[in-house]
Amino acid sequence: MTYDLVIKNGTIVTSEVTVQADVAIQGHRIAAIGEGLSGTREIEAEGKLVTPGAIDVHVHLQMPIGDFVSADSFFTGSRAAAFGGTTTFIDFVEAAPAEPLLDALAARQAKADKRVVIDYGLHMTITPTDIPKLAQLAAVYKAGCASFKLYMAYSHRLNDGELMQALEAIRDVGGLPVVHAENWDVISTLVARNLATKRTAPHFHSRSRPTLMEAEAAGRVIDLAMLVGTPLYIFHVSGAAVVERIADARRRGQPIYGETCPQYLFLTEDLYDRFGVEGALPICAPPLRTEADQIHLWEALAQNKLQVVSTDHCPFTKAEKARGIEENNFSRIPGGVPAIEGRFSMLYTYGVRLGRFSLNRWVDICCTTPARLFGLERKGNIAIGYDADLVIFDPDHKVKLSPSTLHEMAGWTPYEGLEITGWPAVTISRGDVLVENGKFYGEAGRGKFVARVKNS
Amino acid sequence: MTYDLVIKNGTIVTSEVTVQADVAIQGHRIAAIGEGLSGTREIEAEGKLVTPGAIDVHVHLQMPIGDFVSADSFFTGSRAAAFGGTTTFIDFVEAAPAEPLLDALAARQAKADKRVVIDYGLHMTITPTDIPKLAQLAAVYKAGCASFKLYMAYSHRLNDGELMQALEAIRDVGGLPVVHAENWDVISTLVARNLATKRTAPHFHSRSRPTLMEAEAAGRVIDLAMLVGTPLYIFHVSGAAVVERIADARRRGQPIYGETCPQYLFLTEDLYDRFGVEGALPICAPPLRTEADQIHLWEALAQNKLQVVSTDHCPFTKAEKARGIEENNFSRIPGGVPAIEGRFSMLYTYGVRLGRFSLNRWVDICCTTPARLFGLERKGNIAIGYDADLVIFDPDHKVKLSPSTLHEMAGWTPYEGLEITGWPAVTISRGDVLVENGKFYGEAGRGKFVARVKNS
Amino acid sequence: MTYDLVIKNGTIVTSEVTVQADVAIQGHRIAAIGEGLSGTREIEAEGKLVTPGAIDVHVHLQMPIGDFVSADSFFTGSRAAAFGGTTTFIDFVEAAPAEPLLDALAARQAKADKRVVIDYGLHMTITPTDIPKLAQLAAVYKAGCASFKLYMAYSHRLNDGELMQALEAIRDVGGLPVVHAENWDVISTLVARNLATKRTAPHFHSRSRPTLMEAEAAGRVIDLAMLVGTPLYIFHVSGAAVVERIADARRRGQPIYGETCPQYLFLTEDLYDRFGVEGALPICAPPLRTEADQIHLWEALAQNKLQVVSTDHCPFTKAEKARGIEENNFSRIPGGVPAIEGRFSMLYTYGVRLGRFSLNRWVDICCTTPARLFGLERKGNIAIGYDADLVIFDPDHKVKLSPSTLHEMAGWTPYEGLEITGWPAVTISRGDVLVENGKFYGEAGRGKFVARVKNS
């Protein structure tokens, strides 16, 4: 049989196996893995790694937040993702108070569908005004939205009674709850106190959001998940104390999962002390923590105390970030940092090459486990019948990160100057070569919404 | 030297020592312990135990709660306490929204002072309307009120930000926070759901207040205490899951203390299934739990996972209790049960005599540790200079508990028919013989408010 | 490309993936996995599972033990294994006191090579007389023997100083120590005491070998492994207390692995109370334990507290087993039970079908993890370049275990009457169909010794 496309002689890396062989693609799918396969088109990959396309389960593209909209559109953001080897992302949808949930989903899909260059899914955010709409969750789940975002912080947070109700409803339809865990009552008290005493600089952003209060909130929602009987996925774990709440639950046998993000692995809160807008740029929530937390997070990934690295990509421009500096109010700085393009290579360079974890664990963290937890049935692995989302990764390619080497639109990056060894040479999405040797061949709207199913 | 009063030849039991000797009282104080002491008056105590007067740190006398007032007045309640060997109690004071805290304290003292027959202290409750008054805490502490009640449940609960502020203020004056820990958002959601579906019987009282949500709240306030850097005392621990949160914190070295009450040691939630008002009588919060929890609580006392047994004495009459039955609404039943008289003897009979813990541990739990934690400097021990608050305890005296053998005013007791072996023969308060062989010699108003100091 | 042999349309089950596809074999290896593959020979597998050949890392074939030799020869034992879906086993070699280690290895290989029908490896046992020969380990490792058996029990046990030396030497060559952990001083004291007081029945076999003393020995060798800095694999974990020592070490991050065996998962110590030789048959060491231990072991497999199920297959005939009964001495009963044929199907039936763990975990426990831990580089998985050791497993085939349905030679089985659903239809070893529909097509001597390498 002659396949449509065969990647020849690469070193296939999955979460479990490292093996040299050909990968054959027929249509959109992986059709065979083996020796001596032939294709209409063949790409030579000797000396390169062949991995599943990376999956980023936590992304905010063209997200309205107050007066601003996050700087990457569905087009620019998904294109940057493709350059970095990411072939699927999961973004968010949130209904207006009176809006039916399916309408909100359709509207957000409509916005994304014509712009995305890779496949995507959506988490649906459940806010207090959605509690009366929980009966609509079955339809939402059936429409392919299998995970639900619950905030324990900000004005649209759920109180614990609402959290319980949301967790029950999500459990009943077979979905996965994903949670922003911070203790908002404490944070808002500390923010108010700091502002009232003229402690307005970015320095006080992390001082107003103690790691222990992130751990407390994680512990609380883990208790609620135990009460209700549901698995749970905790977003953007930033420090050691939070990791250990998750690890304790897992030791007890609770199905609790945690992710961290590049900002917590590569940056520390010292950055908030930089002068002027520089101190404002790395504002995100939860905030950056200490170097000791950083070390703990890397170890947690190796020890499977945490399961996933996503980006929480949510870029704003320097001008937007400057607002809180000009207003002398750290709480007015829009929160979020970019990472959608660099994540896969950053983890290879500083995870695999530094010996913190293996090649297979890298693929597990970035591709396989995210796919499995979020019900992307045909993504995240190199196996027969899976979508032909693949990266031909050059382990020796060197890149120095900067706005000029990246394709993100924030105009700055917190990783400016970071030396990377290892970068995608080719990114393939459902059999289409999207990026090859730094050139982009995709087009807006070719990506598809992926209907997801119960996590296993 | 000839002392005013000498108790001759008793077996002195303190939290540490069991020894046969005389105890001499001069004025209000213990003046000597030893052999061959002589007194103007002498009481023979051979074959009896001589213990410190018991201390009950959790009592609600003539407490207004909605339409009702708890059934024991400062006089009848403190007299019943004296009959049972308790010589000091700590009740509560709560300021009205606009009322200065010292005014509230003075008013509550004025109400108590003319009625109490034994010494007493007051915990001050801090409600949301008191947050702006936290600067008054130093004066309150100086006035002898060294502990502060914080609710995580009911309408006067504090949110977590307020809790943090209250804990900081209490820490700054050297006080001890005491907490009612339950997750109110979850409870009120469950109560509403149960009532909405006609699950209105007392059975659903405990189903609406899961042990895990009491444990969650305990864990949360323990986290806040860690954040703030303060010791903490958790009221009325009702089940195993709560015990273990406290025990975990203590293993980490946090100064966290826990109490339980007779209702959790002697009763179980099965009682809520009794017919009619009988099922309503044992309504209290946290609710009664399972037999497994009961076993765990007894062991926790032996292992010092819990430190104190108080009563949370808060009696209502059968007529009052019947309201929620008549209204088909378990949440309208006034909560609370009586125990102020029986506690010391109940723990002797079912703790010491059944071999669950030692004589010394009994005294520790009921007398010494409560005194130490709550700053009753001269109470809770038999040592020179301490107040002459003493019990001559007859270890063989048998009593069957019932409204007719007790002096409490609820008109019923949840321990009806419980067989007790061991009862106070004489109760002495600051050198005065208050009760002797079932006869009461005290008078209303002889008890005094005790100014308390920082716990050690 | 047309391959030598293609298994068509089966459901491929690896430790990570379940997918329907063809598997192509070229020569001895898996050459491709995919859709539409064609072969010179094709076997239809629709409705069947295609798994890696199972691996049994703990087997005693024609092992001399005192006056007896275990009942299965390298031929009958390996043939029974093949019937049950096992395509690789690891047996043992032990040098005589004066014998060079390589000579012993060569002699044992010579004995096996002409009889085995599937591939095999050897653990080398290190006894006290081998301590002076530890410098020979590098050569032994180079010869393909990558794991070393250390006894903490029996006359050839190592004391703790010798254990440390052996662990150091094994660490230095990159090998994996495998340990029989029991406290022999305590056991021999208890055996002597029981025999001296006429407690001679099999009942006293398990009473003389307390679970706690197996846990102690496991904990001790875990401490030694920490001191030395080596991974460690603990054989035949029989009870909950032992599991938890391993789990504790793993939580600390130590690379400790544990196996259990069918006897501990399916049988309990009550069997020792059967009359006559029936009570002697299930004698093995460590002994059978309680039902509570059994439950704990199943859960430990699901939770990855234990990693492997092997058999410790070591059969003796009823006549041999009867000796200790006739001599009134439980310690004279030769220890060991058979399971080499049934293991894979027993775990499918009572593990997967009862919902205790997933299909993938079953393959992980029986195939993938054993291969990985023991350096069988090309075994235990279905991936390109791996040996074509495969099982076509009929999930609906029913078997009732008994000597007449099994091919083991003990003449009895402890699992007599056990109902099995799921049995191998075809067993393939390095591309050769060895068993097909109950008929054996292999021949003595076709199996090969597999040189193993450092575990990863």
Add this chain to the structure above:
Amino acid sequence: MTYDLVIKNGTIVTSEVTVQADVAIQGHRIAAIGEGLSGTREIEAEGKLVTPGAIDVHVHLQMPIGDFVSADSFFTGSRAAAFGGTTTFIDFVEAAPAEPLLDALAARQAKADKRVVIDYGLHMTITPTDIPKLAQLAAVYKAGCASFKLYMAYSHRLNDGELMQALEAIRDVGGLPVVHAENWDVISTLVARNLATKRTAPHFHSRSRPTLMEAEAAGRVIDLAMLVGTPLYIFHVSGAAVVERIADARRRGQPIYGETCPQYLFLTEDLYDRFGVEGALPICAPPLRTEADQIHLWEALAQNKLQVVSTDHCPFTKAEKARGIEENNFSRIPGGVPAIEGRFSMLYTYGVRLGRFSLNRWVDICCTTPARLFGLERKGNIAIGYDADLVIFDPDHKVKLSPSTLHEMAGWTPYEGLEITGWPAVTISRGDVLVENGKFYGEAGRGKFVARVKNS
């Protein structure tokens, strides 16, 4: 009543209470504690602490060890103890192989009785040759020897089977086992290896006895104690890993107790690197450890992970210590250091004054808990009926430790130059003033053997 002797106006410190009062002594006993007591003799103690006499439960006086005898006789050692505020010590007796245990006890008592100036008890060491004599333990216990020493190290160590038998026998008579826990097989292997490679300096003493192997042995005997069902007391805990094995057992509820000694609290293994005999002087077993271990031990005392500080006082002269240096063999240096005189004051200065623990905890560690654990019914507390063993302690008296300020006979001290603030002004034993203001008033032979009873 006029008592024989009254200590006036001192601050009485017990393990539980700090109170100002008089202490009256009648004959040998404490007869009263109180205000206004009068005595035939009165000693003014205003501004001083009045504590129970200190108890040292681990002492080796005139102990034969190979060619040497420890440098302090029963007279000089007990006199030095009295100078330091210690009024009771427990030494050791060991029977010769053929000697009945009671004979050995009588012989050791005869040697001590005529020399001791304070009261004493004896632990009986059980060696392998005593295993056949275990039936004699009841008589030994009845003769007042209530604790039994078991070695896991040295030539007279017990193997685990013998340990189990000894623990059972001790349990049956109600005694307390006290254990030297180190893994001797590992230690002797490491010692031999070090000597064989010319690593002969004292530096290699601690390298040959890893903390982890002390922890292992402690863990092992804790397992045996669990198997047998007996409490256990672990001698001379030297490092953090050992502490945590004890703490783990205590958390599980096992009655396990641990002591440490001044050498582990004040010295570190760096001392072994001093030149010549200076490096040999602090040789003791277990060896000195690291500064991190030291910090952990101080915290363990504060947290009640350890319960007692004894001395393991076992002095040798510089000439004796020099042997192993001259012979180039660290293992030939006689092990042991002196501390019998300084312990109580050292712990006051560096424990209480530095804020590591309270006054009451100091008395608990040095007096009350040792008395309670070792069955010294009338020692270790200030309470009516207790022996009048008392110290009037001057909290401001400054001493610089050196052979000239101490009364020990080794001729050197490892604490040379240590600045002490707080020293006994008066030491009273059973009502006799033994030391007053640096002058000794006792005489050889006035001390008595104390028959001890079951620990509570």
